[in-house]
Amino acid sequence: MPGREIPLGTHKGADCLKHLRRLALVLCLVMLPIVSPAADDDYGYPIPGSYEATIMGTPNSLKPELPDKIPVKQLVIDVIPGLKKSDIFFYDKGLRCTLAYQNKKAPLLFLIPGTGAGSRSPKVVVMMKAFYKAGYHVIALPSPSHPNFIVSASYSHIPGDLTEDAVDLYRVMEAAWNKVKGDIEVSDFSLCGYSLGGTQAAFVAMLDEERKSFGFRKVLMVNPAVNLYNSVMKIEELLDKIPGGPGKIGIFFNRMLSKFTQFYHKGDFVGINDEFLYAVYASQLFSHDEAGGLIGLAFRINLAGMVFASDVMTNSGYVVPKNRVLTSSDSLGDYFTVSVHLSFIDYFHEYFYPYFQKKQPGLTKEAFIDSLGLKSIEGYLKSSDKFGAMTNENDFILAPGELAYLRQLFGERLRVYPRGGHLGNLEYRGNMDDIIGFFDR
Numbered sequence: 001m002p003g004r005e006i007p008l009g010t011h012k013g014a015d016c017l018k019h020l021r022r023l024a025l026v027l028c029l030v031m032l033p034i035v036s037p038a039a040d041d042d043y044g045y046p047i048p049g050s051y052e053a054t055i056m057g058t059p060n061s062l063k064p065e066l067p068d069k070i071p072v073k074q075l076v077i078d079v080i081p082g083l084k085k086s087d088i089f090f091y092d093k094g095l096r097c098t099l100a101y102q103n104k105k106a107p108l109l110f111l112i113p114g115t116g117a118g119s120r121s122p123k124v125v126v127m128m129k130a131f132y133k134a135g136y137h138v139i140a141l142p143s144p145s146h147p148n149f150i151v152s153a154s155y156s157h158i159p160g161d162l163t164e165d166a167v168d169l170y171r172v173m174e175a176a177w178n179k180v181k182g183d184i185e186v187s188d189f190s191l192c193g194y195s196l197g198g199t200q201a202a203f204v205a206m207l208d209e210e211r212k213s214f215g216f217r218k219v220l221m222v223n224p225a226v227n228l229y230n231s232v233m234k235i236e237e238l239l240d241k242i243p244g245g246p247g248k249i250g251i252f253f254n255r256m257l258s259k260f261t262q263f264y265h266k267g268d269f270v271g272i273n274d275e276f277l278y279a280v281y282a283s284q285l286f287s288h289d290e291a292g293g294l295i296g297l298a299f300r301i302n303l304a305g306m307v308f309a310s311d312v313m314t315n316s317g318y319v320v321p322k323n324r325v326l327t328s329s330d331s332l333g334d335y336f337t338v339s340v341h342l343s344f345i346d347y348f349h350e351y352f353y354p355y356f357q358k359k360q361p362g363l364t365k366e367a368f369i370d371s372l373g374l375k376s377i378e379g380y381l382k383s384s385d386k387f388g389a390m391t392n393e394n395d396f397i398l399a400p401g402e403l404a405y406l407r408q409l410f411g412e413r414l415r416v417y418p419r420g421g422h423l424g425n426l427e428y429r430g431n432m433d434d435i436i437g438f439f440d441r
Contacts, residue, residue, distance in 0.1 A: 043418050045425040050394040051238075051291035053424030064429040066129040073099045074119075075139075077175045079153040086312050088326040095152040097176050100128045100138040105185035107217070108137040109439065110173055112204070114195030114423070116302030118142045123194065126427055127435075131192075134436045137184055139176050143197060144168055145302070147309035157313035158355050159306060160228065162372055166203035173204070174213050189214040190439055195397075195423060198224030199374065202387070206380050218439050221389040223397070223423050226406060227373030230399040232344045238296035238396075241289040246343060249297055259286070292396075304339035307347055308332075318351050374409065381409055388413050388438045390431070392420040 044062065047053040076094040085092060098119040109131055113124050119140040128138045142149045144165040150157055154168050191214075193201030198221035205219045225231035239246040286294070311318040312326065319338050320326065349365075357363050370376060381387060389410050391403065398406075406414055415434060417425060425431050 045428045050396045050421040053421035058427040063427050064432045070100050070132045089151050090328045092151050098140045100132045101184050106137050107188050108186040109190045111140040112193035112197030113143050115145050118146050130432050145306045147305050150309040162203045166207050169204050170207050188217045190218040191216045192220045194222035198222050219387050220438050223391050226402040229369045229372050231397040235299045236344050238292035242293040300340050307339050390415045392417045395422050397422050
């Protein structure tokens with residue numbers, strides 16, 4: 001096909017989509033509800049490895065008790081009236097946000113998730129339930145890197161610039177509030193974000209100081225990236241450790257799936273249940289580097305969806321040939337295969353940076369990279385006491401020196417946990433108590 005060469009030439013479109021679905025299944029299956037001894041300290045989260053914690057999350061026995069169901073309503077918002085979309089996005093009727101509401105006057109919290117997450121992703125749902133139980137209304141947004149946001153809420157359709165994304169997010173928050181303010185009573189507003197959403201929350205809060213639509217009382221950043229470029233490069237490096245490097249991700253995935261399947265059959269397990277998943281963990285079926293490779297591959301899939309949606313909406317010709325009109329009947333397998341093999345380095349140097357350099361002649365890569373992080377708004381973050389931040393000693397998205405920088409930036413407003421990887425301990429009951437406690441102070 002015109003454009004980029006497809007690295008997996010033997011894979012057809014349907015096979016590619018099937019592999020993506022199978023990968024998603026594997027990543028769900030290895031969220032292992034294990035129990036293992038904690039380190040010799042006062043922190044009860046038990047999984048020591050950074051990659052393992054990230055994939056496995058929190059054992060069920062250590063999660064807080066949350067309601068099974070809460071009153072929610074999906075909000076479909078027409079953020080950009082008159083926006084023209086490709087026929088391939090026929091299903092996209094507007095930006096999808098989620099409201100969890102109290103039947104009384106209560107504070108309203110906006111929640112910004114991490115890379116590629118929608119407003120009902122698993123981590124978002126858990127946090128919504130926790131905040132609802134604590135007495136909050138919650139409006140959960142999709143990440144600006146989620147295809148639905150790129151298509152329906154981004155004016156440039158090119159995500160990643162913290163300043164532009166903050167403007168888009170703020171516009172969505174205003175629209176969502178206008179949609180619900182006649183139905184709920186609100187006492188005040190707060191803001192929380194995790195991972196990429198944590199970093200974006202800082203920029204949204206700074207914008208609110210100027211526009212004053214909300215006057216956020218509290219802002220919490222959970223496992224934020226200090227600099228987006230540095231963090232994504234750390235994630236990309238995880239694929240360097242798989243056999244053959246990033247160019248062999250298809251072979252790597254098939255090998256991981258085969259190991260998982262063979263283990264299941266040899267063990268004569270009745271089902272994929274807690275017993276089986278504990279056995280997977282105890283047997284050390286996946287090595288530390290393989291766990292890291294799975295994280296890197298999951299990120300690539302998120303990046304692929306982001307790049308495809310952006311390229312189609314901008315007609316840039318980066319993945320889909322320029323002026324190619326895609327319809328709902330077109331097969332997208334080849335495009336996703338190409339996109340999965342695009343690294344963040346490719347996206348940054350060939351697509352992302354050139355767009356902003358064209359808008360700002362003379363913008364150097366170094367200056368642009370510096371703008372993609374907290375240091376660019378350091379003065380504001382130091383001066384505002386509404387902020388809090390949480391992270392982990394072994395969060396692998398932090399580059400050398402960045403944990404020390406967070407300590408220097410936030411001082412006593414930063415809580416650092418001894419382990420948990422990247423968001424692996426988000427659902428640990430101690431962490432959840434700290435998150436809710438921050439807003440209740």
